[in-house]
Amino acid sequence: APDQCKFVAGLLDLPADIEVLSDPTGEAGRKFGVSRGFRPDDTSLSPFVKQFCSGIGIGPPWGTLPAVLPGYIGDPNGRREWIETSLKQGQLSGRWPEILELDQNEAIVGNKFDDAPLGVSNWGRRPFELATLRLQSLIGIQIKHWSVLKPVDDRCLTQFGGCTVVENGGNAILLGR
Numbered sequence: 001a002p003d004q005c006k007f008v009a010g011l012l013d014l015p016a017d018i019e020v021l022s023d024p025t026g027e028a029g030r031k032f033g034v035s036r037g038f039r040p041d042d043t044s045l046s047p048f049v050k051q052f053c054s055g056i057g058i059g060p061p062w063g064t065l066p067a068v069l070p071g072y073i074g075d076p077n078g079r080r081e082w083i084e085t086s087l088k089q090g091q092l093s094g095r096w097p098e099i100l101e102l103d104q105n106e107a108i109v110g111n112k113f114d115d116a117p118l119g120v121s122n123w124g125r126r127p128f129e130l131a132t133l134r135l136q137s138l139i140g141i142q143i144k145h146w147s148v149l150k151p152v153d154d155r156c157l158t159q160f161g162g163c164t165v166v167e168n169g170g171n172a173i174l175l176g177r
Contacts, residue, residue, distance in 0.1 A: 007148055011141055013089060026156040037158030047157040054158055071130035078125030083133050084108060090133070095140025099132055 005020040023029050038053040091098050101110030113126045120126050151157050165174035
């Protein structure tokens with residue numbers, strides 16, 4: 001819903017010139033080809049159970065497990081700059097956990113993952129760093145603001161999202177499913 005879009009844009013400090021659109025029934029997402037999640041047509045199973053199964057990588061889309069695992073095991077060749085930027089934004093917004101040490105100008109001067117053992121502190125994406133960002137978003141946005149952000153259609157709870165970034169003039173520069 002449009003009010004939810006405005007709310008999320010505010011939580012994430014998105015610039016005012018970025019237009020965020022919603023798909024409350026999920027119909028556009030289904031036409032776009034996003035995954036409908038674990039057992040989408042099984043009405044005997046609670047949407048919350050389906051969401052849990054998808055979230056831990058059980059069932060289609062099987063692609064969730066390879067995408068989720070590096071957040072826990074890390075990736076020596078990954079990039080973490082965007083993760084630190086996102087953690088900082090969340091931390092400055094009061095979301096838990098606080099991982100970064102910031103100076104008086106809000107510059108990052110330390111990260112608890114800098115002290116990770118076994119040499120992984122030098123990895124591009126350190127073990128549990130991305131998982132910590134996901135936890136910060138889950139607790140500080142999704143759970144905390146569930147009454148505002150919950151889907152109006154239970155089918156959307158398990159349906160994966162899509163994203164299209166369009167430049168001025170309507171040319172799509174990014175399509176994400």
